[in-house]
Structures are given as C-alpha cells and as structure tokens.
C-alpha cells in the first residue's frame with residue numbers, strides 16, 4: 001500500500017527518442033491522488049508521448065514511471081490496466097461494428113476473474129453471479145454518462161461527440177484509479193464540451209478517479225484542472241496552478257508561435 005498523500009503517479013527524468021527525434025527530454029512531474037492534472041503545450045510538444053509512456057505504449061529511453069510508489073517502467077500495457085491505469089485515445093479506438101454496450105463490456109474483461117473463454121464455460125456451467133454483477137456495473141456507467149438511448153447502436157454509426165462519450169465509458173469500465181484522457185474535447189461543440197467537462201469532474205469528485213488530461217481547449221483546462229504542466233519541444237517549461245501557468249512568460253512565448261486564436265484563448269482564460 002502506498003502511503004496516504006503520496007503521489008499516485010510520478011515521472012522521473014523521462015526522455016524518449018525516436019531515432020534522431022527527441023520527443024521528451026528529462027521530464028519529471030507528479031500527479032497527486034484525487035487531482036485533475038493537465039498537460040498542455042503546442043503541437044508536437046510531447047504530450048501524447050508522455051501519456052504513452054504512462055500507459056505503457058512507449059517505453060522511455062531513459063527515466064522511470066512510478067505508479068502508487070512502484071516502478072512500472074517495464075510493466076507491459078495490459079498489466080498497467082490491471083494495476084488501475086485507464087485511458088482514452090486522441091483518435092477514437094472503438095469497435096465500430098459492435099454495440100455501445102459490447103464496446104464497454106470489452107473494457108471490463110480484465111476484471112473478470114476467468115478471462116473471456118473460460119468465462120463463457122463458467123457461464124455455461126451455471127455460475128452467473130460474476131457476469132451479472134459485471135453487467136450491473138456497466139449499466140451504472142451507461143446511466144452516469146447518459147448513453148442509455150444508444151446502448152444497442154453500433155458504435156460506428158454514432159455522431160463524433162457521442163463516440164467520445166462511449167470511449168470514456170469504456171475507459172471508466174476498467175474502474176481505473178488513474179484515468180488518462182487524450183484530448184477528450186477534441187472536435188466537440190460548446191455544449192458537448194460542457195457535458196464532457198461535467199462528466200470528468202464527476203468522475204473525479206464522485207467516483208474518486210485521479211485524472212490526467214491532455215487538452216487543447218484552454219478554457220476547459222483552466223476551469224477544471226488543479227494543476228497544469230506545460231511541455232514545449234519535449235521539455236517541461238512550467239508547472240503549477242492554472243493562473244500561475246497562464247501568467248508565465250515562458251508559456252506565453254511558447255504559444256506565440258502558435259495560431260493567434262490559441263494566444264487569444266490564453267488571454268480569455270486569464271483570471272480577471
């Protein structure tokens with residue numbers, strides 16, 4: 001058991017190279033239990049690379065990732081899910097031909113004691129309690145994310161905003177203690193963004209999940225994050241409360257190379 005108050009996640013001097021490309025250089029940060037922590041930065045800054053190092057998709061060239069105090073740098077992705085790390089993807093990764101319900105059930109299979117095939121035999125053997133409890137929990141997630149009306153629809157037929165919500169449901173179905181959200185608001189209209197922000201806050205406050213989020217929408221980041229880390233060209237250039245980060249001259253300089261609306265977004269997010 002990790003001690004109370006200890007960070008749930010720590011990246012220690014993480015560097016990641018792809019041939020000559022330095023995606024991350026010597027990045028260290030900690031996420032506290034119960035926090036909403038966001039990573040921001042211009043395009044190509046290394047945000048997704050960092051999340052991939054945490055989820056196990058990439059292995060850092062140097063440095064370590066700790067979860068609950070344990071070094072997980074070499075733990076394979078599927079085992080990280082079992083440890084309590086869930087994620088959503090920037091580009092949706094749903095099974096388009098499968099129903100919403102089945103997509104969410106897939107998210108839970110590692111929680112079944114017996115895996116999929118032995119689970120079927122178990123079911124045929126008449127002992128169904130585990131499967132029933134499993135379905136009940138999935139229904140709870142469906143209710144929470146208000147997707148009852150589409151539970152039987154093939155995921156591929158849904159509008160984009162709803163597919164993002166189903167993908168969140170699938171990640172939540174893992175019952176993660178830490179959930180990694182890669183651009184949860186991307187491509188959404190204002191109303192969909194507001195809904196998504198509310199679901200993320202509820203997951204954090206009511207379901208007790210620690211949230212690590214990458215998001216380009218500055219307004220959302222500043223509204224719901226307790227702390228923010230800024231990457232630029234693979235290096236950490238700032239970390240702190242939203243207000244401190246927005247006022248940081250390094251951050252503003254990093255964004256000045258970006259489109260005008262990003263800088264305007266920063267200004268509009270500034271506390272008045």
Ligand SMILES: Nc1ncnc2c1ncn2[C@@H]1O[C@H](COP(=O)(O)OP(=O)(O)OP(=O)(O)O)[C@@H](O)[C@H]1O
Nearest residue numbers: 018021022023041042043044045046047048049050
């Ligand atoms: N699999 C890969 N192979 C080669 N280079 C990669 C790979 N993944 C990322 N990179 C490079 O690493 C750098 C950081 O990319 P990354 O996708 O982590 O940035 P990002 O901050 O998430 O960007 P965006 O906001 O555009 O999604 C970029 O130069 C990118 O081209």
